[in-house]
Amino acid sequence: MKKILIVEDESLVGHHLKLILTSAGYKVTGISESVNEALTSIDEQKPDLVLLDIHLKGVSNGIDLARKLTERNMAFVYLTANFQGALLEEAKSTMPFGFIVKPFREDDLLTTLDVAFYRHQNSLESSRQQEMELNQKLKEIRNYDGDRVQKLLRVADKIQAYVPFDYLNFILKNANSTTVTSIGFLRIGFDEYQVLGEQELLNVTGIDHISLKNIYSSLPTLNRAKYFNDEEFDHLCNQNSLSKIIADTYDFESALFFPVLQDNSVLIRYEFYSRKGNTYGQQHVALLSRLLNVLGSILENDRQKIITDHQPSVLSTEPLLPKERIRDFDGIVGQSRPMLTVLDHIDTISPLDTSVLILGESGTGKERVAKSIHALSGRSGKPLVVVNCASLPANLIESELFGHEKGAFTGALEKRTGKFEMASGGTIFLDEIGELPIDLQVKLLRVLQEQEIERLGGRGPIKIDVRIIAATNRDLEKEMEEGRFRLDLYYRLFVFPIIIPSLRERIDDIPALTNHFISYFSKKYKKQISGISPEAIAQMLDYAWPGNVRELEHLIERTILLSKTSIIEQVLLPKHPSDKTSSEPQAGARMKTIDENERDYIINVLKNCNGRIRGAGGAAAVMGLPPTTLHSKMKRLGIK
Numbered sequence: 001m002k003k004i005l006i007v008e009d010e011s012l013v014g015h016h017l018k019l020i021l022t023s024a025g026y027k028v029t030g031i032s033e034s035v036n037e038a039l040t041s042i043d044e045q046k047p048d049l050v051l052l053d054i055h056l057k058g059v060s061n062g063i064d065l066a067r068k069l070t071e072r073n074m075a076f077v078y079l080t081a082n083f084q085g086a087l088l089e090e091a092k093s094t095m096p097f098g099f100i101v102k103p104f105r106e107d108d109l110l111t112t113l114d115v116a117f118y119r120h121q122n123s124l125e126s127s128r129q130q131e132m133e134l135n136q137k138l139k140e141i142r143n144y145d146g147d148r149v150q151k152l153l154r155v156a157d158k159i160q161a162y163v164p165f166d167y168l169n170f171i172l173k174n175a176n177s178t179t180v181t182s183i184g185f186l187r188i189g190f191d192e193y194q195v196l197g198e199q200e201l202l203n204v205t206g207i208d209h210i211s212l213k214n215i216y217s218s219l220p221t222l223n224r225a226k227y228f229n230d231e232e233f234d235h236l237c238n239q240n241s242l243s244k245i246i247a248d249t250y251d252f253e254s255a256l257f258f259p260v261l262q263d264n265s266v267l268i269r270y271e272f273y274s275r276k277g278n279t280y281g282q283q284h285v286a287l288l289s290r291l292l293n294v295l296g297s298i299l300e301n302d303r304q305k306i307i308t309d310h311q312p313s314v315l316s317t318e319p320l321l322p323k324e325r326i327r328d329f330d331g332i333v334g335q336s337r338p339m340l341t342v343l344d345h346i347d348t349i350s351p352l353d354t355s356v357l358i359l360g361e362s363g364t365g366k367e368r369v370a371k372s373i374h375a376l377s378g379r380s381g382k383p384l385v386v387v388n389c390a391s392l393p394a395n396l397i398e399s400e401l402f403g404h405e406k407g408a409f410t411g412a413l414e415k416r417t418g419k420f421e422m423a424s425g426g427t428i429f430l431d432e433i434g435e436l437p438i439d440l441q442v443k444l445l446r447v448l449q450e451q452e453i454e455r456l457g458g459r460g461p462i463k464i465d466v467r468i469i470a471a472t473n474r475d476l477e478k479e480m481e482e483g484r485f486r487l488d489l490y491y492r493l494f495v496f497p498i499i500i501p502s503l504r505e506r507i508d509d510i511p512a513l514t515n516h517f518i519s520y521f522s523k524k525y526k527k528q529i530s531g532i533s534p535e536a537i538a539q540m541l542d543y544a545w546p547g548n549v550r551e552l553e554h555l556i557e558r559t560i561l562l563s564k565t566s567i568i569e570q571v572l573l574p575k576h577p578s579d580k581t582s583s584e585p586q587a588g589a590r591m592k593t594i595d596e597n598e599r600d601y602i603i604n605v606l607k608n609c610n611g612r613i614r615g616a617g618g619a620a621a622v623m624g625l626p627p628t629t630l631h632s633k634m635k636r637l638g639i640k
């Protein structure tokens with residue numbers, strides 16, 4: 001019997017919920033009225049799910065409790081009477097397993113709980129599988145007996161998708177600090193890292209050998225794993241000079257330290273740094289702790305070595321790629337941070353059989369991503385069948401997807417095999433899933449649950465083995481609110497979402513994409529065009545790209561066709577309203593608010609400092625603010 005804890009400070013509502021849940025076969029472990037009461041009850045009763053009201057008496061609310069539940073990997077569903085704006089956004093950021101809005105219908109409550117249990121189980125299953133994969137890969141790396149840097153590089157590369165970082169530093173130090181090795185890997189591409197050994201650290205930070213030795217010998221020890229966000233990160237930099245110089249050099253904003261071996265004779269620690277604030281949390285510590293044995297044993301051989309070996313390793317500053325695994329994502333071009341996250345997700349999810357939901361504006365590359373997932377999966381030898389749900393007439397979708405028998409309906413002259421059967425053993429990509437009529441959504445749900453389909457006019461269900469990847473550019477949550485998309489289907493598909501950023505959010509990728517399309521189309525149209533001028537690229541960087549990568553692709557195609565020179569000097573950008581045009585106020589224009597002015601000011605300073613926040617010459621120093629204060633201002637004003 002599944003156990004649910006209700007957290008609700010209106011006792012009437014609490015008891016009403018308890019009645020419904022008990023008669024639906026759940027065991028209610030209690031009704032708590034505050035966060036503290038709930039935490040005690042959770043420790044004692046170990047419920048499977050927590051149903052919690054957002055508004056609670058006392059200083060902490062339901063969202064505070066939710067954060068704690070996320071850290072413990074527990075399922076929870078929110079209950080609230082009013083859900084809007086900032087509160088909704090904050091609640092969503094805690095990744096709940098469902099929402100129930102008061103007043104609610106009994107049926108909706110039970111369906112939401114049903115879906116929440118399913119999703120939780122699935123996400124646990126999927127993360128368990130991912131973790132097993134990672135554990136296995138790390139064990140293989142442990143047995144690698146080549147060069148140490150290559151070995152650590154492999155560890156860094158493998159762990160990236162699970163504990164994201166811009167810099168991973170391995171610290172190996174003996175008790176009296178006569179030998180300290182610090183080997184850092186700075187991420188500079190999807191699987192490209194620059195190695196920073198001692199000499200490189202001296203070069204990039206500009207400090208001298210003696211100072212570095214002093215810094216090494218005063219490295220603080222840590223008895224247990226710890227993460228540092230916001231003020232704590234500043235505090236870390238004040239206490240730990242190595243962290244300070246690394247953070248100042250590369251603009252890091254958060255860190256996670258994980259000691260793997262620490263006794264009287266040796267300290268070995270993994271130090272993760274990120275340019276984003278608030279990157280690390282309890283879930284990362286928990287994952288690393290579960291992998292402690294293998295993470296420690298990877299460096300076991302170094303234990304003795306660092307005591308005897310006084311020679312710092314000779315390291316290369318050349319970017320390194322992990323050998324034998326230079327991955328091709330089926331032609332996906334992109335090295336910007338947001339795109340690297342998408343590639344990490346593709347890399348993680350491809351080998352598993354989980355359904356995937358790809359979200360993103362039109363033309364951002366959703367189909368490309370789906371193809372890449374299929375190509376990197378164990379199903380790549382089998383078909384990938386693409387179905388555009390928007391382009392099929394409503395009355396034909398069902399027979400297109402599931403097939404029909406001869407004579408199943410007027411006009412069904414022949415038997416037809418549906419797309420699901422065509423994809424047998426492979427993958428089906430359901431593009432524009434938001435357009436699927438509601439009655440077919442029910443049938444799709446059944447396919448997901450039962451792994452079987454029914455042909456129109458057929459005699460019974462047919463078992464199928466197909467992985468489902470769906471995509472949409474619609475706001476599915478809004479579609480659900482307006483009754484056009486089924487909640488249960490949404491949650492079943494949402495097990496692993498991949499969100500593709502718009503081109504405006506990754507302008508760093510524009511030069512590489514442009515060059516990629518120039519070389520593709522000049523080959524296709526047999527034109528001798530070798531590049532593009534810096535002025536033309538600057539124009540492109542300044543454009544708002546409403547049509548995303550597809551628009552850029554078409555623009556380059558047209559430009560290549562019209563171009564008479566070997567270097568493109570000008571691109572004919574359409575006159576879409578650019579969001580970067582003059583900021584001069586127009587006559588009669590609305591006056592800017594203080595916040596808008598502050599936002600513009602910060603953006604300008606950031607531009608002048610090349611986006612750098614910390615350190616000498618960074619935006620925080622220019623404005624005379626501590627980096628963390630600037631960071632919170634940026635967060636409040638929505639500056640990314």
Ligand SMILES: Nc1ncnc2c1ncn2[C@@H]1O[C@H](COP(=O)(O)OP(=O)(O)OP(=O)(O)O)[C@@H](O)[C@H]1O
Nearest residue numbers: 331332333334361362363364365366367368549550
């Ligand atoms: N990162 C990328 N690298 C190279 N080509 C890309 C990339 N992203 C998109 N493209 C190209 O841009 C075009 C549009 O991409 P795609 O069709 O995958 O977008 P989509 O999001 O599925 O669009 P829609 O929502 O309209 O279906 C395609 O020709 C694709 O090959």
